[in-house]
Structures are given as structure tokens and as C-alpha cells.
Amino acid sequence: MRIEIEDLHIGFPGHGSGTGGGLRPAVRGVSLSMGAEKLAIVGESGSGKSLTARAIIGLTPRGAVVRARKLLFDGIDIASATPRTLGAIRGKRAGLILQDPKFALNPVMTAGAQIAEPLRRHKGLSRRAAREAAIDLLAQVQIREPAAVAARYPHELSGGMGQRVMIAMMLAGDPELLIADEPTSALDATVQADILRLIEDLVARRGMGLILISHDLPLVAHFSDRVLVMYGGRIVEELAAAELVRSQHPYTRGLLACLPSLDHPRGRLPVLVRDPSWAEP
């Protein structure tokens, strides 16, 4: 599995900044290439990090205009792919984990039934075999009583448990790529660490690629190999996760500096002063 993106642009029609009917740009000239590694995309809201990752599986919002010199999922051109081809990638070859399982899970289906659905659709398993495979997947995401949890509805699950169910559902198609979009932002700190360790462990054991989208730089430094920092729709810096503390770009450095710290208290927090040149190529 290899992701190749060259010069990706995503825009939305409507009120452009004085361009009169032009596109409002959200992603502007992103290029990246990745294999089975743990890649993090960080940035603030509106930086284009989620859109970039979603473009890889053709899941940009309705109305978004996507163009790229290259937008390949393992050699398949996403821009020209048929809905059928896209359907075979999404939920099978690539899984998407969202921030809040409360909204991502179907409220009127049990956890087990939701995991069984892609197994029946993509693998053609019988009802019974799919149910058993679903319970096995719940065990793989370290749920202690998988059979009992399979019978529960989403509202009967805690946030952490819901996120495990979501992950199990995404594993059902044996994906080669996992896109985790702020997977733990809605969870408590104690649960957050468990979920990230689980994702890390699954990615390593199954040899998957991981795109971790987050606003949390310290967290990303612990759970990825390589970090792309996005600002205003562009990648402004790319560096190894271990090198994050030695980042060069003033935006990355500013984001790290403005965090309140337990270890290094400060009277006043440095405020990020945005330089218009950061948004320039």
C-alpha cells in the first residue's frame, strides 16, 4: 500500500475572498507520499489536515472541488475512481476512525451487528460466521467480555468502549491504512492513552499504515514516526516525530510554546503572532 499525493488542491465554491465566484481554498498544493508507517498531520482547526486525509479515500464533503496532479491510493487514481472502486477502498482497504464514537456508530444497531455488517458485505461471511468474527475482533481491541459487548447498543457503551468498537469495525475489512481523525479528543486522559496504545499495537501487528490527525503536538510526538505540520491549507514543515522539539518553522515552534506546562511554569503564555508569509508557497 502506498499513498501518493502531488499538488493537491481542495476548494469550496462560494464566498471567496474577493475572487468573485471563485473557490474558497482549503487545501493548497499538498504533496505527500507514505507507505506502512505512522504519519501524523497536525495543525489547528481549518488548517486542511482532515480534508487532506479524507481526499485519500475520496471522502471530501459534498461540493468540495478536488484537483491534484496525483492522488493515488496504491496506484488507484482516486480522482477518477468509480463509486464502486471507492466503495471497495473505504471500509475495506482503508478504515476511518472519527473523534466521537457517539456520532459515528449507528444508534439502533448493536455493536456486534455493526461490526458484522462489513464482514458480510466485503467478505461474504454467513450471518453466524460474521457474528463470531465480530466477537473475535472485539477481543482483538482488548474488550474483556467481547460477547456481552457485542450485544450492547452504542448508548450502553462508555466513550472508550465505543471507540474500541469503532476500531474493531474498521479492522473488519483487514485494512492496509487506518486514518484516525482526532481519535481520542473526546476521551478522558486515562482512556486516551489506552486507545492510542491499542491503535499503535494493531498498526504494528498488522503492518498497516496510519495517518493520525491531531491538534495535539505532544501526543503526536509519542504516537507517530513522521509529522506534517499544516497551516492555511499547506504543509509548512515536515519532520521526524522525535525531532518535533527541534522544529524550525515559527508556526510549529509557536504552537509548542503557547501550551501551558506543568513542568515549566510561566507567568504569561507566549502568543502566536501569525506571519502572512506562512500562507505563501
Place this chain on the structure above:
Amino acid sequence: MITVETLAVRFGGFSAVKGVSFTVGKGESFGIVGESGSGKSTVLRVLAGLIRDWQGRILLDGAELAPQRARPFFRRLQMVFQDPYGSLHPRQTIDRQLAEPLIVHDIGGLDARIPRALDEVALPPSLRFRYPHQLSGGQRQRVAIARALIAGPDALLLDEPTSALDVSVQAEILNLLADLQAARGLTYILVSHNLAVVAHLCPMIGVMQAGELVETLSVGDLRKRRMVHPHTASLRELAVELEPH
């Protein structure tokens, strides 16, 4: 200034808060940390008068508060919520929303007070007649703070005031809260799941777990890991940080 004694709250058969006690002096900041469901926001909502069914005692400058608060109370204590988009009226201008507390409390001079309130939270006067959706998240939270302050309260109850904001905006709001406190001698009670945010503003911190205040400690002790309760220790360990450059 604010004393809470053995506060208990039940929702049906569920004990959300189980005998919580703490005191905050005038002009001081007290932080409450805990995970979701620990009862930290419930404590704040009881103080704000949003929950009326509770047991225990709450004293404001030595005077005991009744569950049903009289109007003057709300002039003294105001609350700021996590999501400024949800706490502002979507179809009212900023001007209208800032005027409301003044009208409720029979305070005159709207035309002088509203621009001053915007200025105090570093918002340009041009935002006065805009609507919430025309503002950024940080600007909206500044409006929420301006609205909380406009009737001149003594204390602010802050419920995760920066959790919905980007970190660069969080820094601006935390600096603003520190400046306002220094300028007006405000008393703060700040609730957050973010230990570093609470430690930044509050010299004294209470840790809640499953409805109980399991430990109250100074920020210095928290920073140096001199805690007693294992839950405090585990929250401290989970606060992931990068070493500074």
C-alpha cells in the same frame, strides 16, 4: 469569599457529588480537575444556581445561599461555558447579548458600557453589531467573557473555558483571564480536564473522582509530584508534554 461545605447532589438514584468541601478567598483562583463524570461541572452548576436540588451549605461572603437564588446573586457570580457558540444566542447581535445583563440588573449607560466591555476583552468595536457566526471561536469566547463581566461580578465560574479552542487561542484566553483577574480582583473557580490549564491559573487545585474531592493540593505540590491520592498521581503522569527547546 466562596465556601462549599459537604455539598451533595443526586440525580435520581445516582450520586453525582458526594460531600465536597472547599473554600476560595476573594481574588483567588481555585481549580477543579477530574475526568468526565467525576462531578466537577455539577459542582460548578450548583454554585451558579443551575441545579437547585442539592444538600450541604454554600456560603458567599459568609451568607448562606438558598437553592433558589435571588436576582442580585447573579450580579455577583457569573458563569462562562466551554462552547461559546452554544452559549451565545445565534440570532442576536453581540450588542443585544451584552445589553441583556445590563437590562436585567437595571444598569444604565448601555452605549458607554458595551464598547468598554468589548475593549476590555480586546475585541474591536466593529464587532458590536455582528452575529456570533461571523466571529471566530476565540472571539466568541471573548464575547462570552465580556457578557459575564459586564454587570460587574465578583467571581467567575469557568467551565472548561478553553477546551473547544485551538491552543494558540487558548493561550490568548488564559492570558486575558489572568489580566482581568489582576485588574478587577476577580475570584475564579475553574473546572477543566486539562491539568496544565488549571495549574497555569490556579494556585490551589482540587481533584475529583466519582463525585468525591479526593485531594486538594497546591500547584507547587502538583508540579513536583508531591501528591497523596493515586488518582492525582495518574492524572499527573498522563499529562504528556514535550521537553522545551
